[in-house]
Amino acid sequence: MNSDQVATALDGAVAYVSQGLGSGIGWGCYSDWGVTAVFGEDSGLVAVAIDAMDGPLVRLRDVELIARVPSEVRSDIHDLARREGALVRVNWSGDPEVEAWGVSMGTALELGSSPEGYMQRQDTMITGALFVGPELAADPYGAEPVIRWWDVRDLDPNAGKWPVKAEQERQRWDWTPLESIGPLRFGMSPSQVAAALNEEPAARHGRYPYGEPWEGPGEWILHDDRFDTAGVTAHYSCGRGHPPVLGAVTVHGRTGPQVEFDGIRLIGWPVSAVDAALTRYIEDREVGLVIGCGGDLGPDGLNMYVRATRAGDTAVSEARFCSAEWEDHG
Structure with missing residues (x-):
């Protein structure tokens, strides 16, 4: 799909933040849907990121992936991978990544409404995800053109542990x-x-x-x-x-x-x-x-x-x- 086809599939959605759309490699953030689409050299869709707070709910087999407690999703992914013989690894953020499915999990801080009606930060993390095609599945965040949308190479990688000092x-x-x-x-x-x-x-x-x-x-x-x-x-x-x-x-x-x-x-x-x-x-x-x-x-x-x-x-x-x-x- 190209960017026009993506917009049509999203009921005419507008990418409010974008770079290079329609000119080859580029990306667009469809904030009304909580979706970011990443396009390759031929302007074809190669990756889709689902926002933890605003994105649609996505199910993989019987596993709900989005807006859930990270440890619960991790456990469900490992159970499904064992049943299907898939390998689960840890990505740069310390979350599960499965090449066979083209999925790399992530998290975001949950936001909620105050009694006065404005947004406020919560104390919980919830899950989002990056979905890619087979050509990017070996290294979703390290591959072009994903790194033009979000370059994580200078971020400190996490091995999946978050100890807190007393x-x-x-x-x-x-x-x-x-x-x-x-x-x-x-x-x-x-x-x-x-x-x-x-x-x-x-x-x-x-x-x-x-x-x-x-x-x-x-x-x-x-x-x-x-x-x-x-x-x-x-x-x-x-x-x-x-x-x-x-x-x-x-x-x-x-x-x-x-x-x-x-x-x-x-x-x-x-x-x-x-x-x-x-x-x-x-x-x-x-x-x-x-x-x-x-x-x-x-x-x-x-x-x-x-x-x-x-x-x-x-x-x-x-x-x-x-x-x-x-x-x-x-």
């Missing part, structure tokens, strides 16, 4: 808004960050310049360092003639140190509880509420965002602390 095992870090978090001060170089944490990064992510003049020559640009022992990720800003300096720090929800804001514990707690506490704080003091790109909440003027990270079937809170100049994009 509260009493976590360090306690102080936070001075817009200036520092724990031993890290905004403006530090990557070597200073590693020295302050007494740890070398477990992973480094970056990119090469896109060729724009302001980026200068083609040297690799460091974006972030992940420190597994400390349980944090350091994010760097840089520009032409300016080496990378610390601009933000994400404290990991499952493993990072505890950080408090006016008595509110920000790390490793149910997301809905932290959101509710922040909302009460903001209402009591009549300050502004900032909502980040991923629905992350934070008090206005502090450049701090409470995020959600997966912990198996549930989600726990983590937070990103930023310098005054840092523009957070999720």
Whole structure:
């Protein structure tokens, strides 16, 4: 099917977010249906992603795949695979993937309605899925053209385990808004960050310049360092003639140190509880509420965002602390 045929099959649906539709390789997100369609070089459909929250329910034999508890779906997939002699492996997100069926499972944070009628984050994960044809089934997320829609190569892979450090095992870090978090001060170089944490990064992510003049020559640009022992990720800003300096720090929800804001514990707690506490704080003091790109909440003027990270079937809170100049994009 080409993109026109997909739109017709979806009752004339419009791809509200798209890239390259009708011109060969491309993709379109049909948000009214909760479906993303990915097209190959001949503009033919090669993959379909079903959104966990808004997508249609999909059944494989007797297994319902979408909008369910991840561990329950994983168990059902393994049972079906045993009956059919299919091999189940773990994909980049720690979820089941079966080449014989062309399916790669995933998850998303569940959203619900507040008593006032607006959307709010829940503490549960629910399942979505990517379906591909046989030519992409050996490596669905690693294959063209899927990586043009969603490139996961720079994301940290998960082996299917989400251990959460107990509260009493976590360090306690102080936070001075817009200036520092724990031993890290905004403006530090990557070597200073590693020295302050007494740890070398477990992973480094970056990119090469896109060729724009302001980026200068083609040297690799460091974006972030992940420190597994400390349980944090350091994010760097840089520009032409300016080496990378610390601009933000994400404290990991499952493993990072505890950080408090006016008595509110920000790390490793149910997301809905932290959101509710922040909302009460903001209402009591009549300050502004900032909502980040991923629905992350934070008090206005502090450049701090409470995020959600997966912990198996549930989600726990983590937070990103930023310098005054840092523009957070999720």
